[in-house]
Every structure is written in C-alpha cells, then in structure tokens.
Amino acid sequence: MLASAATFSPLRLAPTRASARRSAAVITMRDRSKNRKPTQRGRYLSTEAIQAVQSLKRAALRGAPSAAAVPVEPKLRRLLKADMVAVFRELAAQGEALLALQVFEEIRKEHWYKPRLLLYVDIVTVLASKGLRSEVDKVCSYLKKEQLEPDTTGFNMLLKALLDAEFIQLTMDCFCLMKLWDSDPDRLTYRTLVKGLESLGEMDLSSDIKSEAQNDYGDYLDFPVEEEMVDTCTK
Numbered sequence: 001m002l003a004s005a006a007t008f009s010p011l012r013l014a015p016t017r018a019s020a021r022r023s024a025a026v027i028t029m030r031d032r033s034k035n036r037k038p039t040q041r042g043r044y045l046s047t048e049a050i051q052a053v054q055s056l057k058r059a060a061l062r063g064a065p066s067a068a069a070v071p072v073e074p075k076l077r078r079l080l081k082a083d084m085v086a087v088f089r090e091l092a093a094q095g096e097a098l099l100a101l102q103v104f105e106e107i108r109k110e111h112w113y114k115p116r117l118l119l120y121v122d123i124v125t126v127l128a129s130k131g132l133r134s135e136v137d138k139v140c141s142y143l144k145k146e147q148l149e150p151d152t153t154g155f156n157m158l159l160k161a162l163l164d165a166e167f168i169q170l171t172m173d174c175f176c177l178m179k180l181w182d183s184d185p186d187r188l189t190y191r192t193l194v195k196g197l198e199s200l201g202e203m204d205l206s207s208d209i210k211s212e213a214q215n216d217y218g219d220y221l222d223f224p225v226e227e228e229m230v231d232t233c234t235k
Contacts, residue, residue, distance in 0.1 A: 045090060049083040053090050056099050081112050088119070092126040100126055101135055108142065115146040117154035124158060128165030136162075140170050143177065150183045156192060163196030171196070172205070187217060 045053075079087065084107055091100040104123045107113055120143050127135045155178040162171040175193065178185060190213035197206040 045086055046083050048079055049086045049090070052079060052083070052087050056087075056091070056103070057096065060096075060099060081110070084110070085119075089122060092122045095126060095129070097126045097130045097132055098135070101139070104139075115148050117148055117151045117158065121154060121157045121161060125161040128161055128167065131165070133167070136165070136167060136170065140173065143174070148181050148183075150181060152178070152183045152186055152189065155183050156186075156188050159189065160192050160196070163192065163200070166200055168197070168200060168202060168205070185212075185216065187213075190217070 084103065088100055088103040088107060091103060100123060104119065107119070120139065123139055124136055127139065155174065158174055159171055159178075162174060171193070175185075175189075178189070190209060193209045194206050194213070197203075197209065
C-alpha cells in the first residue's frame with residue numbers, strides 16, 4: 001500500500017510535467033530574408049551604396065534649389081566602381097532624375113570609366129520621363145563625344161526612350177550616331193522608328209526610314225511580328 005501511495009504522490013508527478021514542457025519547447029529562428037538589403041539589377045546594394053543614396057536624397061531635401069546644386073557627398077566619392085554604378089541605377093529606378101544625373105557625371109570623371117551605352121539609356125530614360133529637355137540635350141552632347149562599341153540593342157532602347165518623350169531631333173541624331181559607330185540597324189530599329197515617327201505625325205521622316213529599311217531588308221511590311229517580340233524580350 002505504501003508503494004502504491006508513493007507511485008501517485010504529487011512529488012513524483014511534478015518532474016514529469018516539467019519534463020513534458022521541456023520536450024514540447026520549440027526553438028525558432030528569425031527569417032534572415034527579412035533583413036536583406038534593397039536589390040539593384042541582380043545584386044545587393046552594399047551598406048555604403050545605401051548610405052550614399054540616402055545622403056544624396058537628404059542633401060536634396062535640405063533646400064538646395066536643384067539637385068544639380070547638391071554638393072557631392074564624400075560617401076559617393078569613396079565608393080568602389082560597382083557601388084557607384086549601383087547608386088546611379090538605384091536613383092534612376094526611384095525616379096530621382098537630377099540626382100541620378102549628378103552621379104552619372106561623377107562616374108564619367110572616374111579613372112575606371114568606360115563608355116557604356118546602357119548607362120546612357122538609363123539616364124536618358126529617367127530624364128525624359130520627367131520632361132527635362134535641357135538635361136537630355138546635355139547628356140546626348142556627352143554621348144556624341146564618346147567612342148562606343150557597337151551595340152544595336154542598346155541603341156534600340158535609346159531610340160525608343162527618346163521617341164516616347166517626343167524628342168524627334170535627338171532621336172534622329174542618335175540614329176545617325178548608331179550607324180556612325182557601326183551599330184547596324186536591325187528590323188526592330190526600323191519598326192521602332194517608323195511607328196514612333198508616325199505616331200508623332202512625322203510622316204516624311206517615317207517615309208525616309210521606310211525607304212532605308214527596304215534597301216537593307218527588302219519589303220519592310222513583310223517583317224514578322226514574332227521576330228520583333230523576340231528582340232524585345234532579349235532587350
């Protein structure tokens with residue numbers, strides 16, 4: 001009888017309940033993905049790049065008459081090549097057109113700078129989207145002084161950005177540069193120009209482009225739509 005009482009004693013049950021609580025405890029870990037930094041075209045922005053973006057935006061908010069008047073942040077000058085380009089692209093993606101232009105001009109001063117058409121596409125696109133005609137003119141004046149590698153796809157993107165902003169003369173100037181730098185116009189080039197110019201009522205210019213397309217590729221109207229779609233996706 002004494003053994004039976006000991007078996008059901010509360011003193012024997014207490015450790016059992018504590019042991020059950022310990023076995024039921026679950027260790028959880030915080031999802032580290034929530035701590036990830038903002039991404040920029042397939043790479044993470046470094047801490048230094050994020051700080052440079054924030055510093056430039058804060059400086060612009062402190063009352064400078066224009067973003068172009070914002071002094072260059074020391075953080076920006078200390079950045080590595082990849083980070084400075086990432087800062088430029090991040091500002092362009094955020095629609096900070098004048099700040100992106102400032103960083104773009106700093107990039108052009110760096111010893112490692114090598115002209116890349118896609119950088120021009122980025123800056124022209126964001127400036128044109130804000131209607132900053134004089135700034136687009138300035139950037140295109142830089143472009144005319146560069147020596148670029150052939151890049152038909154890049155020029156197609158640039159021509160479309162200019163046409164979307166209704167910058168007709170700059171579009172034609174860049175089309176001339178395209179051929180000057182041996183970036184041979186393809187079917188997508190001609191389609192972009194013809195459709196864009198016609199939408200803007202520039203029928204004479206469109207007719208000239210059609211004639212040039214026929215000389216290069218034959219009947220322009222026979223260009224397959226599927227090929228245009230493939231080129232666009234590749235772009």
